Amino acid sequence: MTRPNTFSRRACLLQLASLAPALALPAGAARAQEGYPSKPLRIIVQFAAGGSADILARTLGDGLSRRLGQPVIVENRSGAGGIIGTDHVAKSAPDGYTLLLTVPGPIAANLVLYKKLPYDPRTDLRMVSDIAGQRTVMVVHSSVPARTFAELIELARQAPGKYAMGSWGPGTQPHQIQAFMERKYGVQVLHAAYKGESPMVSDLVSGMIQMTSGSIAALKPYIDAGKVRALAVPGTTRASALPQVPTFAEQGFKDDVYTFMAPTSLMVPAKTPDAIVERLGQEVALVVRQPEMLRRLQEMGADPIGNTPAQAAAAYRAYLPVAIALTQSTGVQPN
Template sequence: MARDHLLPRRRLLAAMPVLLATPALAPAALAQAPAWPDRPVRMVVPFAAGGATDVSARLVTQKLSEVLGQPVVIENRPGAGGTTGTDYVAKSAPDGYTFIMASLSTVGLALGLYGKLPYDPVKDLAPVAPSVLAPIGICVRRELGVSTLQEFIALLKANPGKYSYGSAGNGASGHISVVAFLQKTGTQAVHVPYRGSGPVFNDLLAGVVDFTADVPGLMKPHVESGALKALVMATDQRSSVLPQVPTSAEAGLPGYRAYSWFGVFAPAGTPKPIIGRMAAGMETALADPAVARRLDQEMGLPPMRGYTPEKFGAFLKEEIDYWVPLVKASGARAD
């Protein structure tokens, strides 16, 4: 079963189209756009402030505001693993002034975690553009006294159910990443869901929980201070943000993969010209050298460029087809 949770290298590479950027996308779409926006645009983030979705969204929307000529205002609506905010946007008026920076967990994994999700990601949301790929790693608090992934696995095996891990919410990518890790290693730990990654790291540093799975950019300051120990990046290549942290294979757990991605969606029925302009704006923002550098080199979140709304929609369906059966087979539930 553990193998079913793994992401083959070809899928990971396919999810990183940064090298397939299409510069012609932005000018054409901008030229055909209607007189929109004529007032501030709301970008809902379905997690608490301080997490990877929130921080990356704030970075991108700063540039996006310049491109669109109107403020793009972040509004945090956390709860239920991100599904509360996602449902809010799915039921919002399709007038082009409400969007969401969703994640793989809220528009993909959630379909396998909830018996009755209040929205259909494919029918109730219109794909606009992806933002970034989010590789995931595991870090523990220093007081556990482990220096390697194998030492941590041995500690978990010797103390079934003693240690706890925090995640951004039931069904969040970090949650599923740890579920896959526990199943692959035959270990047990207690899940403590939060309303975003920011609160998770606060409690991890305070010793309330013992470990978490998240993106390297959020781990970096605490790893560098010595408060946390990063044990593995669940990828094929080391992170440029935490180059000292071994990959899964290097850490003795070959094949263990974990990732997420973030992307912009609108309520279904939003006029296509508006979706096209927003997609073009996202492409321009992600192509900005300063934005791309901060996302990739400082946060470890490679921009996902070169997507039309149609291509992004096809990508979403592929992700749903791949992940939902695996999530259901894992037995993980969020309701």
């Protein structure tokens, strides 16, 4: 099902880039956050250490620590498709010292997957900044003979239940693709959910699972080494880090599940004072634009954003209904 208002990666980045971040605070806001920060900050990551979200959090934390003059500690609280880490931040003191680095699933797809969440991302959290647009790639273990996505579908059709597709949790992008493949093409592909991307990639490389769609940052070394084979990249354009890999759309797969992309964002508890949120947004924007951060993002195959809190909130409101409709259309269910 195709909708004309699909929130594509290109549209997202064009929208976010249309306004430059405000890098100066009003006098009243500056007075309100005097003395902040006076102690270490924590960035909560919803998945296990070693994955792309964890790497991005640590890179961002290093830059923020230098700018804020306080340590920034990355803490991994994995499990339940991102619910555990997200809920921890939503219920933390709204003082600017507990931050959430989140991928779209826990703040979008989870609203469909679970009848009762312990948090509501729309009211319990607020945006600080969209850090980057993460690029992913569909890969198979080198033992799988498929060299295109169409060939993979045919292999799976011929061998029901033989292949397993890993994800970093229920409702995440690879899980949605797996569920959509079953619903649309009538194949039987097992879903193997992990608490993070790193353990998923380890099992993929060892052959325990046969396919996934994961971050370019985590998978490119194994693609280059020939241990996994890249078949396609989601989105509307090829990824600069893997220019030889065609998009799903180039191969004739143009459904929303293959084109929708949303950013990795930084959030805080909803009642965090405006002045602190603006200060954090300002600092994130400056960190994202530093040469070292730009280099790291390029290595990860990610597109830098670093927008203001208002712009990030507007982007979230724009992509949320699209993400919810997409999750519903794939028929994905928590394991």
